[in-house]
Each structure stands twice: as C-alpha cells, then as structure tokens.
Amino acid sequence: MTKLNLKEEFVSLIEKHQGIIYKVSRMYCDKEECQQDLFQDILVQLWQSFPTFNRQSKFSTWMYRVALNTAIAQFRKDQKVNEDSISDLPAHIPEDESYKEKEDRIELVQKAINKLNNAEKAIIMLYMDDYSYEEISEISGISVSNVGVKINRIKTKLQKILKELEYGI
Amino acid sequence: MEFDEIKNTWKNSFKNTEILNKEELETRLKIGSKSNTALNKIKRSYRFELILGIPMFLGIIICLFIFLNFSYKIYFIPVAILFLGWTISFTWRNYYRIRKTVISSDQLKPALDKTIRDIEKYVNFNMSSFAKFIIIPFSFAFGMLMGLSVAAGEKDFAELFLTMETRMVVKMILIMIIGSAFMIPFSQYINKRLYKQHLDKLKSYLKEFEEIEK
Incomplete structure (x- = not known):
C-alpha cells in the first residue's frame, strides 16, 4: 500500500471515529487549550502508529489504546479543579x-x-x-x-x- | 444522580462537538504537534544535542587546524576526532534507536510499563562511572591543553611541558577537579529536572493500574 493510500485510509477511519479523540481529550484535560493540544497530539500519534495497526482487532479498539496511551504518557502539570466554578457559569x-x-x-x-x-x-x-x-x-x-x-x-x-x-x- | 443519568449527561456533552471533515483532518496532520510525551521529549533532546554537537565538533577541528602549530596538530587533531567523534556517535546511536519509536498500541498497563523502562534506558539519570571519572575530567584537561598549545605558538610540545611551572600544573589539576565536581551534579540535576518528575508521575499511574488488579 502506498503512503498516499495509507493516508487516505487513515483519514477516512479517523473521520468516522474522531469522537474517541474528543472523549479522551476531554477526559484527561479539563482546560479547553489542553484539550485542543491533546486532540492534535493524539491525531499525530495515531498517524505515526498507523503502520503498526495489524487489522486483527477493531480499528476503534486500536484507536482507543493509542489515544489513551498518548493521554496518559503526556506530562501535565497538576490541574487544580476549580470548585467554585460550578455556580460560576458565564x-x-x-x-x-x-x-x-x-x-x-x-x-x-x-x-x-x-x-x-x-x-x-x-x-x-x-x-x-x-x-x-x-x-x-x-x-x-x-x-x-x-x-x-x-x-x-x-x-x-x-x-x-x-x-x-x-x-x- | 443515578449512574445512567451520569452516563447520558456525559454522552450528551459531545452532541454539539464540531466534527472535522477529511480536508481539515489532513491539514491538522500537516501541522503536526509538539508532543509532550516523555519519549518525544527525549527524541527532541537527542536531536538538539546532535544539531548543536556536530557543528561544534567540526568547528573545533577547523580551529585546531587553523590555530595550532604542526607539532601540536599531529597530537591534538586525532585525539579530538576520536574523543568528540566517540561522544557524538554515542548520542547518534541512542537517537537512531529511539527516533522511530512510536506511541505504543499495546494494552495500557504493559504500554505504561514499557514507557517507564524506555525512559530509564535513554535518560542517563545516574551517570556511569566512566562518564563521571573519565569523560568529564578528560574534557576539561583536553580543553586546557588545547588553550595552552595555542598560546605556546612555536614552542615544541615536549618543551611546553618541561617549561610549565608547578603552580600552573596544580592550577590545571584544580580546575579539572572543581570543574568536574560541578559538572557531574549539574548534568544529573538537568536530567532529573527534565524527566524525573515525569517519570515519577508515570510510575504513580502504573501503580494505579496495579492497584486495580488487587
């Protein structure tokens, strides 16, 4: 498979399953900026790891593994959850x-x-x-x-x- | 709140999420990312060492070639090539090994375990005795000798040593000891500052997974 075909296949699969990246990003980051960075990083890591996808498991299962491994291996400074913001909606x-x-x-x-x-x-x-x-x-x-x-x-x-x-x- | 309500609330929170089309996804792939995972940080660090190290290596050789007397050139240039080349080849070897490492698609627990082992393998947290007692002191001694030989001008290599005052020799040895004594903990401090905190966090995450199995 050429690199172009591989990329096309990858983008099609991601388009279908991108919800997983959103879910993982939101689960592991509470700030919008952090979520955006994590989304981007997961997307790039998925593309770099795509040649290792052996097609024996479901794509979504493989995708969850890579996304979660990326999110967990990220270095994030401790995020303090703002307790007051529950009643602090804009x-x-x-x-x-x-x-x-x-x-x-x-x-x-x-x-x-x-x-x-x-x-x-x-x-x-x-x-x-x-x-x-x-x-x-x-x-x-x-x-x-x-x-x-x-x-x-x-x-x-x-x-x-x-x-x-x-x-x- | 019942768990089903929690689940539905969580699922509903993604309903208005913007969905990227193929073109947008391709653009995002082209942009790339400055990944903050430990292995990517190590890769960047090795790349930086190479980008800085190779021109420095060539610069030092060129300077030695220009400024040193012929009698010094025959000693210093081969030693410099061997020593600097050896240290750069060490960095290159590690970079070559790690450069194609991608984020694991293994199960979370084994992947975390592997990441921890990789960090410990590629980051020199506890410098080897060889680096501590040979490489760093030798770098200081070699640097000082090069400076001396440039200053010596036309003097012969043997003559330079014979005419060196004891005070000068003691000074050089002291600089070598003090410099090494400072450099070793400094280098270890930098490595710890860059990676130790991250490594400790990953170890605590692994512990969380191990506790689940209990």
Whole structure:
C-alpha cells in the first residue's frame, strides 16, 4: 500500500471515529487549550502508529489504546479543579432554564470525572462508551473478572464525588 | 444522580462537538504537534544535542587546524576526532534507536510499563562511572591543553611541558577537579529536572493500574 493510500485510509477511519479523540481529550484535560493540544497530539500519534495497526482487532479498539496511551504518557502539570466554578457559569449563556440546567449538569459530571485517577478514568470512559467487559479488558490489560468489580467501585465513587460536589460537602 | 443519568449527561456533552471533515483532518496532520510525551521529549533532546554537537565538533577541528602549530596538530587533531567523534556517535546511536519509536498500541498497563523502562534506558539519570571519572575530567584537561598549545605558538610540545611551572600544573589539576565536581551534579540535576518528575508521575499511574488488579 502506498503512503498516499495509507493516508487516505487513515483519514477516512479517523473521520468516522474522531469522537474517541474528543472523549479522551476531554477526559484527561479539563482546560479547553489542553484539550485542543491533546486532540492534535493524539491525531499525530495515531498517524505515526498507523503502520503498526495489524487489522486483527477493531480499528476503534486500536484507536482507543493509542489515544489513551498518548493521554496518559503526556506530562501535565497538576490541574487544580476549580470548585467554585460550578455556580460560576458565564453571564452570556442563554437564559433558557433547561439549557442552563443541562450545562450545569455536564460541568458537574465533568468535574466529578476529573477527580478520578487515570486508570479509573480509562475504565469508566470505555464503560460509558458501551464497550463490553471483554473489550475493556483488551484495551486496558486488566483481567475481565477485575473489570466488572472495578466498574462497580468506580460507579459508586463517581456518585459519591457528585454528591459531594452537589452539596458542597 | 443515578449512574445512567451520569452516563447520558456525559454522552450528551459531545452532541454539539464540531466534527472535522477529511480536508481539515489532513491539514491538522500537516501541522503536526509538539508532543509532550516523555519519549518525544527525549527524541527532541537527542536531536538538539546532535544539531548543536556536530557543528561544534567540526568547528573545533577547523580551529585546531587553523590555530595550532604542526607539532601540536599531529597530537591534538586525532585525539579530538576520536574523543568528540566517540561522544557524538554515542548520542547518534541512542537517537537512531529511539527516533522511530512510536506511541505504543499495546494494552495500557504493559504500554505504561514499557514507557517507564524506555525512559530509564535513554535518560542517563545516574551517570556511569566512566562518564563521571573519565569523560568529564578528560574534557576539561583536553580543553586546557588545547588553550595552552595555542598560546605556546612555536614552542615544541615536549618543551611546553618541561617549561610549565608547578603552580600552573596544580592550577590545571584544580580546575579539572572543581570543574568536574560541578559538572557531574549539574548534568544529573538537568536530567532529573527534565524527566524525573515525569517519570515519577508515570510510575504513580502504573501503580494505579496495579492497584486495580488487587
């Protein structure tokens, strides 16, 4: 396969699955600028690693692995989650109550996810993206039996964090 | 909030995300990225050492050729070629090995483990005894001797040594010891500052994955 064909194939696959890059970027960065940089870096790393894709696994599985490996191997200074910003939405947001509520909820969930560690983020993200235990195990390298147990623990932890954030405990 | 609600909220948060078309993706690929992963940082560091080291190597040889007397040239130029060439070849060898390394597509835990081993392999956190006690002191001694021989002008190499005052020799030895004593921890400090913090973070991430298995 020529390099041109390879690039065409790659771009087509990425166009279809680019949501994965967005999800990983948002999961591992809470600031917009950091998310944009991570998106760009994951895209470039995927292209550089594309010749190693052996087509035996699904493209999305391979893509998740490379994207998560890139996000985890990045050096980021500790990001401080701004606790006050939950009620600090910008004033120019449309005054539609349901819209504001929805935005508030998204921000709250994002904040709760940010409080998980890297391994927990990876597992819960795959779970929320409807991956099976087997696929989560294939991507993360954690045994299938442990994936189930861990997902339940992360769910509980996430709900506890959300409660703390909602009620400011 | 029930978990299903969390899941739906998270999924809905991507609904308005801008989708890039093929042309935009190709443009982004052309732009490239200044990756902040440890291995890419190491690659850049080796590349920088080569870009700086090769012209310096050639510059030193040319200077020796221009400024030294013939009797000195026959000693210094081969030693300089061997010594500087050897250090550059070492950097080149490491760069050559690491340059084609791409981010792993392995499972997360083994990939993290491999990245940690690669960083420890390519970053000289604890300088070898050979580098500490031979290369660095030799660099100082060689530099001083070159300076002396340029200053000696027409004097013969043997004559230069015989006429050197003891005070001068002691001074040179002191400079060599103090210079090396400063350079060794300085070089280790730079490596630690550039990579140690990153390495420690990666080790803590690996621990997170190991704890999940417990």
